[in-house]
Amino acid sequence: MDRFKRVPISVQDPKERITNFDEVCLGYTEEEAMKEAQRCLNCKHHPCVDNCPVNIHIPRFIKHIAEGEFEEAAHVLAEQTALPAVCGRVCPQEEQCEKVCVLGIKGEAVSIGKLERFAADWARENNIDLAKTKEKNGFKVAVVGSGPAGITCAGDLAKEGYDVTIFEALHEPGGVLVYGIPEFRLPKDTVVKPEIENLKKLGVKIETNVIVGRTVTIDSLLNEEGFHAVFIGSGAGLPKFMGIAGENLNGVFSANEFLTRNNLMKAFRDDYDTPIKVGSKVAVIGGGNVAMDAARTALRLGAEVYVVYRRTEKELPAREEEVHHAMEEGIKFEFLTNPIEIIGNEDGWVKSIRCQRMELGEPDESGRRRPVPIVGSEFEIEVDTIIMALGTSPNPLIPATTAGLEINDRKCIVVDEDGQTSREGVFAGGDVVTGSATVILAMGAGKKAAKGIDKYIKEKYGEKAEA
Amino acid sequence: MYKIVEKKFLAPNIVSMDILAPRVANSAQPGQFVIVIADETGERIPLTICNYDKEKGTVNIVIQAMGSSTKKIAALEEGDYLKDFVGPLGRPSDYVNADIEEVKKQKVLFVAGGVGAAPVYPQARWFHEHGIGVDVIIGAKTKELIILEDEMKEVAENVYISTDDGSYGFNGMVTGLMEELIVKQGKKYDLVVAIGPMIMMKFVCLLTKELGIKTTVSLNPIMVDGTGMCGACRVTVGNETKFACVDGPEFDGHLVDFDEALQRLTQYREEELELAKRGEEKKCTCQHGGAN
Numbered sequence: 001m002d003r004f005k006r007v008p009i010s011v012q013d014p015k016e017r018i019t020n021f022d023e024v025c026l027g028y029t030e031e032e033a034m035k036e037a038q039r040c041l042n043c044k045h046h047p048c049v050d051n052c053p054v055n056i057h058i059p060r061f062i063k064h065i066a067e068g069e070f071e072e073a074a075h076v077l078a079e080q081t082a083l084p085a086v087c088g089r090v091c092p093q094e095e096q097c098e099k100v101c102v103l104g105i106k107g108e109a110v111s112i113g114k115l116e117r118f119a120a121d122w123a124r125e126n127n128i129d130l131a132k133t134k135e136k137n138g139f140k141v142a143v144v145g146s147g148p149a150g151i152t153c154a155g156d157l158a159k160e161g162y163d164v165t166i167f168e169a170l171h172e173p174g175g176v177l178v179y180g181i182p183e184f185r186l187p188k189d190t191v192v193k194p195e196i197e198n199l200k201k202l203g204v205k206i207e208t209n210v211i212v213g214r215t216v217t218i219d220s221l222l223n224e225e226g227f228h229a230v231f232i233g234s235g236a237g238l239p240k241f242m243g244i245a246g247e248n249l250n251g252v253f254s255a256n257e258f259l260t261r262n263n264l265m266k267a268f269r270d271d272y273d274t275p276i277k278v279g280s281k282v283a284v285i286g287g288g289n290v291a292m293d294a295a296r297t298a299l300r301l302g303a304e305v306y307v308v309y310r311r312t313e314k315e316l317p318a319r320e321e322e323v324h325h326a327m328e329e330g331i332k333f334e335f336l337t338n339p340i341e342i343i344g345n346e347d348g349w350v351k352s353i354r355c356q357r358m359e360l361g362e363p364d365e366s367g368r369r370r371p372v373p374i375v376g377s378e379f380e381i382e383v384d385t386i387i388m389a390l391g392t393s394p395n396p397l398i399p400a401t402t403a404g405l406e407i408n409d410r411k412c413i414v415v416d417e418d419g420q421t422s423r424e425g426v427f428a429g430g431d432v433v434t435g436s437a438t439v440i441l442a443m444g445a446g447k448k449a450a451k452g453i454d455k456y457i458k459e460k461y462g463e464k465a466e467a
Numbered sequence: 468m469y470k471i472v473e474k475k476f477l478a479p480n481i482v483s484m485d486i487l488a489p490r491v492a493n494s495a496q497p498g499q500f501v502i503v504i505a506d507e508t509g510e511r512i513p514l515t516i517c518n519y520d521k522e523k524g525t526v527n528i529v530i531q532a533m534g535s536s537t538k539k540i541a542a543l544e545e546g547d548y549l550k551d552f553v554g555p556l557g558r559p560s561d562y563v564n565a566d567i568e569e570v571k572k573q574k575v576l577f578v579a580g581g582v583g584a585a586p587v588y589p590q591a592r593w594f595h596e597h598g599i600g601v602d603v604i605i606g607a608k609t610k611e612l613i614i615l616e617d618e619m620k621e622v623a624e625n626v627y628i629s630t631d632d633g634s635y636g637f638n639g640m641v642t643g644l645m646e647e648l649i650v651k652q653g654k655k656y657d658l659v660v661a662i663g664p665m666i667m668m669k670f671v672c673l674l675t676k677e678l679g680i681k682t683t684v685s686l687n688p689i690m691v692d693g694t695g696m697c698g699a700c701r702v703t704v705g706n707e708t709k710f711a712c713v714d715g716p717e718f719d720g721h722l723v724d725f726d727e728a729l730q731r732l733t734q735y736r737e738e739e740l741e742l743a744k745r746g747e748e749k750k751c752t753c754q755h756g757g758a759n
């Protein structure tokens with residue numbers, strides 16, 4: 001065995017997969033997983049662990065896989081993460097745990113994410129019960145939002161004995177995992193739903209169709225419904241538009257609208273009522289994970305797809321694997337290109353998008369070289385659909401309806417090192433605090449806030465609630 | 468699941484339902500709306516809150532069976548359940564949180580087109596409960612589509628009716644009746660609140676702009692989430708893009724770009740026709756477009 005080479009993983013053939021919404025990556029078999037796991041050097045100083053935002057004990061779980069002890073591997077994962085099957089699939093591993101893997105110095109890093117996914121899938125398929133909870137302590141905690149931050153915070157508190165209720169605005173729990181990330185990267189019925197079922201097994205209650213700030217407020221939860229603390233994990237769901245001419249023409253969508261119709265409302269299935277519009281030629285504006293997901297979704301719905309990005313391939317913020325898959329599938333990339341106007345036909349539908357070419361100039365505050373327009377380089381791409389994937393910011397509803405909740409100039413809620421906001425007993429974490437980030441960072445924040453809430457409640461009310 | 472505790476027909480294709488949804492009933496205010504999903508495969512359909520009873524925990528909605536989804540909801544019976552019911556969404560009407568003494572100084576005319584009478588009713592009732600008299604115009608295509616006339620009479624000072632075909636009340640559109648009242652009879656209003664089909668609101672606004680009367684409209688664009696997450700509901704108001712679900716649904720009608728809003732409403736027309744074909748092969752018995 002070549003210690004420096006990864007055991008290859010099977011994927012659906014690109015020609016095949018662009019015609020369906022099934023998962024692209026098929027995962028390791030038991031033999032493959034054991035073989036890949038045997039490459040790990042079980043380093044004493046394990047840099048990989050420090051670079052995982054929730055500090056999964058990577059060499060320990062991998063050692064169990066190497067020895068065929070898959071259930072034990074799953075238990076090691078469960079010590080630190082509520083969503084291993086999700087993170088194994090969507091974490092930007094090459095930027096985190098795998099980036100610092102010792103094997104990566106001379107060869108290829110251990111496929112930590114793929115092994116994590118393997119152990120989690122195995123545990124689910126074999127109905128391993130990972131739920132361990134302490135005795136109930138009688139304290140009530142409300143969690144706002146059921147994305148990765150809310151799920152993690154709720155799970156950790158339930159294990160500590162808290163009585164936790166999640167309030168979710170949409171009709172389906174899961175946050176971005178359900179409405180944003182598509183089926184072909186993260187299967188809903190087989191991966192996301194079971195993770196949510198696990199949460200319910202821990203005793204967490206989930207109330208969908210409750211919009212905090214409208215249906216109830218943070219204050220009514222604390223003062224009228226008797227919650228001892230609240231965690232806000234409401235994400236960053238507000239879509240940005242460019243502010244260019246023609247943006248309200250028919251056929252211009254935010255990535256959130258396009259993906260929500262497809263993923264949450266299942267518009268890609270004939271038996272669901274929600275319509276989706278894709279047209280025959282689509283331009284997706286942006287270069288992050290959201291842009292890749294929108295582009296690959298449009299492709300699967302039958303369109304020819306361009307991704308328009310103002311910097312170069314090197315600066316694409318999307319995960320490496322997703323860019324690679326998108327290119328394999330035949331998405332066309334227009335790099336160093338920026339839209340300046342959307343042109344419509346006489347019926348008010350998109351006809352084309354006018355762009356200009358860019359070149360990279362001096363580095364900006366983020367350290368990336370700033371794209372500057374090339375004079376006289378304007379050109380048009382004929383498309384009938386445009387999807388804006390320019391990023392999102394936190395929804396202002398909760399700060400607007402909660403007196404004394406401090407936000408910063410980016411509209412994000414401000415928290416201290418325990419995850420507590422400017423309001424006593426009100427904690428927050430995930431995208432609502434950081435702006436759009438990643439699943440695992442949101443989980444890390446949920447975890448930290450769970451510890452903060454535990455500390456806050458016990459210091460204020462003691463170990464158990466009075467009956 | 469949300470139980471339908473009462474259902475009745477207000478007109479051949481207009482249904483009124485009381486839904487058991489205590490959390491929504493408890494927080495609802497005039498001007499707000501809900502989103503309803505009929506069943507597992509249903510789409511998210513926005514509907515105005517027409518009434519609410521905090522004690523019984525019920526919310527009243529009025530549905531005009533127009534396309535496949537509104538027909539699906541309207542076909543449910545008393546005792547059945549709606550899969551999802553979320554709200555209240557949107558901002559309450561401005562006067563709800565305004566200084567009541569200021570509100571009392573204004574003479575308000577409500578203009579309700581077709582099923583728009585349903586969302587006008589709780590607003591008129593709110594004024595009645597605060598001791599303020601309002602006038603109401605109810606307009607529809609034809610007599611049998613005039614709804615809530617008796618209820619409205621209980622809460623309004625004057626109720627005027629218009630029908631496009633002249634089968635009842637004033638013969639013509641609501642704008643014709645407005646001219647009759649304001650221009651010919653010299654009635655004075657400080658505020659017009661128009662709720663109905665987008666096209667009606669457009670023409671009401673053209674008229675009131677000419678007459679110099681401030682006008683509030685309740686926009687009903689295509690929506691998905693209703694929480695500010697998707698931008699499907701964007702409308703141009705005073706040259707700025709607004710999300711109707713969170714910034715509205717009520718806006719200053721004189722600032723709304725109605726032509727764009729009307730155009731955006733047609734976005735899924737082909738898909739809806741497809742869906743209608745695919746759905747029941749039953750004959751369509753409703754009047755498309757309803758009133759006006």
Ligand SMILES: Cc1cc2nc3c(=O)[nH]c(=O)nc-3n(C[C@H](O)[C@H](O)[C@H](O)COP(=O)(O)OP(=O)(O)OC[C@H]3O[C@@H](n4cnc5c(N)ncnc54)[C@H](O)[C@@H]3O)c2cc1C
Nearest residue numbers: 145147148149169175176180212235430431437438439442
């Ligand atoms: C299309 C897409 C692809 C992505 N791909 C990746 C990827 O590959 N890898 C990765 O690591 N990250 C990815 N991300 C980012 C990642 O999904 C987010 O960083 C993460 O989900 C944030 O978690 P969260 O719990 O903070 O918020 P969210 O997942 O956004 O969940 C917030 C929840 O709160 C609910 N909510 C909001 N307001 C209220 C309210 N007032 N009352 C009640 N509920 C409310 C929302 O409906 C939502 O369900 C992607 C994001 C998108 C949109």
Ligand SMILES: Cc1cc2nc3c(=O)[nH]c(=O)nc-3n(C[C@H](O)[C@H](O)[C@H](O)COP(=O)(O)OP(=O)(O)OC[C@H]3O[C@@H](n4cnc5c(N)ncnc54)[C@H](O)[C@@H]3O)c2cc1C
Nearest residue numbers: 513514515529530531534535536537687688689732733739
């Ligand atoms: C804030 C708000 C409040 C509303 N309140 C009510 C209410 O109280 N009672 C009620 O009956 N309806 C109300 N509507 C309209 C209702 O949501 C639409 O009639 C419904 O979405 C159409 O769905 P459908 O599948 O039955 O018809 P479709 O088959 O989708 O559409 C039928 C026709 O109507 C057009 N259309 C699509 N969406 C809308 C829309 N939002 N408004 C108008 N036309 C549309 C389509 O282009 C098509 O031509 C409201 C809409 C909004 C946004």
Ligand code: SF4
Nearest residue numbers: 052087091096097113
């Ligand atoms: S959670 Fe993410 S960073 Fe941590 S081990 Fe798994 S893939 Fe790596």
Ligand code: SF4
Nearest residue numbers: 040041043048101102
């Ligand atoms: S750094 Fe790489 S080789 Fe070392 S323990 Fe971590 S995964 Fe294994």
Ligand code: FES
Nearest residue numbers: 693695697698712
């Ligand atoms: S309906 Fe999605 S933002 Fe308004």
